[in-house]
Amino acid sequence: MTVKDSPTARAQRRRQTEERILSSARRAFAQRGFERATIRAIAAEAEVDPALVIQYFGSKQELFQRSVQLGSVPPLSGDVDELVEAVLARIGMKIGSLPQATLAMMRSMLTHPEAADQARATLDGQVAQLGSAIEAEDADLRAALMVSTMLGVTIAHQLLDLTALRGASPQKIAELLRPGLRAVAGVDPQ
Incomplete structure (x- = not known):
């Protein structure tokens, strides 16, 4: 041999x-x-x-x-203020160069049931992490709205390539989203 x-x-x-x-x-x-x-x-x-x-x-x-097997994303933890900031800190990742596996999942999740199931499981995990820190009767709904907002920004930038998002810095996007996410989380928007 x-x-x-x-x-x-x-x-x-x-x-x-x-x-x-x-x-x-x-x-x-x-x-x-x-x-x-x-x-x-x-x-x-x-x-x-x-x-x-x-x-x-x-x-x-x-x-x-x-x-489309994705690497693990570090879990969110801390109080509500810290969680909002952690969610906003991930904007750079969401509008930067996403891994091909993530883009494949995003592009397929609306037309392919298994991709939708996998995306839903991932997003439900994020909702649960956020919801556990929000002190409100409707904590899971508030967390789902926060996650949905971030998903919408990611899709608009990565798949739709919206012109206004293309030129915006992660810092500017975070600055504009911060009051809304804080309000949804039940924190004084400041």
Whole structure:
């Protein structure tokens, strides 16, 4: 057995091919969404046969699931004032260069049930974190409105490319959102 054909070399080539396919899939899902991305196009970009994509991932759905696995976001904690500031501090991340997996999820969540389920679970987790710090009878509703506001800003910037948002700094956006988010959270808007 040559070094080229050793089990370690084959495993490494397999991992590299799998990562090439996943990178191509992330780009395709981010640009076109789940419905319009095709296995054939993903395979062509990854320079592999479409059958190999199915061999590695089983189906387009499984490829999508692996492609959009997101890294963990640090949990929000603190009192309401700190939480509002933590939410606002994430604006730079939301209007900066988002990972392809995040863009793929966002583009697909309105047309693909599994993407919607995954997005909902992530957002529900954020709502629960915020809601636990808000001292109001309708804390979860207030938290959901805060999360929805941030989601709207992210979608308007990342997917719709609204002109006014394109040129705005994260600091300016945070400055303008701060009073509204504080009011929704039940804190004096100052």
